[in-house]
Amino acid sequence: MAEYIDREALMEFPIRANHCDKEHANTHFINGIESVMEYAEQLPTVDAEVVVRCKDCKHYDLGVCLKIYSNGNAHPEAWQPRRPEDFCSYGERKDGGERNG
Incomplete structure (x- = not known):
């Protein structure tokens, strides 16, 4: 990496x-x-964003993302399984802090 x-x-x-x-x-x-x-x-620069890993995201609970495909609503059939080291564009830190990977 x-x-x-x-x-x-x-x-x-x-x-x-x-x-x-x-x-x-x-x-x-x-x-x-x-x-x-x-x-x-x-040296040239890259367009990179620091990410929030699922394990640190406020939308991650018990191995699923409560945000992906459910728009944050409690629709268990829409929850997507995620691993703690995964990340997505909805990542928001649990503590409200800066994104970091």
């Missing part, structure tokens, strides 16, 4: 030339880090 990083967080990495201990830093090392960071700034 692909892993993604937050580009803004990467750009704030403390070893950047403008954040490092210039008295003790090796110039060649810092130049190398800057080269890698400049490369990372140019």
Whole structure:
């Protein structure tokens, strides 16, 4: 599975030339880090959303999704079986927090 990083967080990495201990830093090392960071700034981005897994979703109960195909109403014949690691576009965290996968 692909892993993604937050580009803004990467750009704030403390070893950047403008954040490092210039008295003790090796110039060649810092130049190398800057080269890698400049490369990372140019990498293409992806259109990715953080998901809510069923196990963390307020619509998930006893192995079924109460939202899919039932519009949130209590129609047991419409409930769809789900595994805890599944996710869907209806995902809403139980605690009302941010989505995360």
